[in-house]
Amino acid sequence: MAELIVGLVVAILAIVLVLRTVRIVPQARASNVERLGRYLRTLEPGLNVVIPFVDRPRHLIDLREQVVSFEPRSVITEDNLVVHIDTVLYFQVTDPRAAAYEIFDYIQAIEQLTVTTLRNVIGSLDLEKVLTSREHINSTLRGVLDEASGKWGIRVNRVELKGIEPPASIKESMEKQMRAEREKRAAILAAEGQRQSRILTAEGERQAAILRAEGQAKAIDTVFDAIHRNDPDPKLLAYQYLQMLPELAKSPGNTFWVIPSEVTAALQNVTKAFTGETQNPAPAETPKIPSGNGHNPEIPRR
DSSP states (O other): OHHHHHHHHHHHHHHHHHHHHEEEEOTTEEEEEEETTEEEEEEOSEEEEOOTTTEEEEEEEEOSOEEEEOOOEEEEOTTSOEEEEEEEEEEEESOHHHHHHTOSOHHHHHHHHHHHHHHHHHTTSOHHHHHHOHHHHHHHHHHHHHHHHGGGTEEEEEEEEEEEEOOHHHHHHHHHHHHHHHHHHHHHHHHHHHHHHHHHHHHHHHHHHHHHHHHHHHHHHHHHHHHHHHOOOHHHHHHHHHHHHHHHHHSTTOOOOOBOHHHHHHHHHHHHHHHTOOSOOOOOOOOBOOOTTSOOOBOOBO
């Protein structure tokens, strides 16, 4: 019975010894080993062997890129305006030994360094530049933080300004300015639309006038060609003129017409043709043609 108990104790001690000797480190992790309180080495991912009760592995350190969001901080700009800025930091541990032994809490150290650097950078810019120069601020913060945290075994990959909140009075003024700018752009667009509409309307009217003029010109050319082809005599012209007189009389306000002497002579020839006269008759009185409005004005000869 005693031998069984001793065997069980030895087995348990062997299991404990194996467990204290073998250390398995996950991927993208690292662990510092201290021998009798002094740094010895850093365990790599995988299976590692240490001396039990002599070597002491420390807690695991994450080697992946980490993201830390800091609370908004009050910062004074160059034009003495208080703005609240919150930042996001992307960093990675590159040296587990330095991260564990060169700084007590590298997260807190990076946060305080970020706030200090942010105040120095923002303090040299006015509010307008702060709102429009995020890339410049981000690159400046990253350069300063990466240089300062290098001795801690930290590499700062990126710094982003998550939010910039100006004072309430400034926000109200900015909203009014943006509203006025939008109304101005809307008015410009409306005016431009009306201008284009007028241009298109004028262009259409011009094209219509050109087409009408071209049509009238073609009609005049056709009539002119027809007259010259048929070679009309004065009698035909006088007859056509007499047919047009009633149309002229229909127009309101027409009380006076001028009849060319050629038409009067043609009328006399037509009269002779119908009456059979061969001698020149005595000069007749100037013919009178009634107008369409009831008047009988005298039509002078030219």
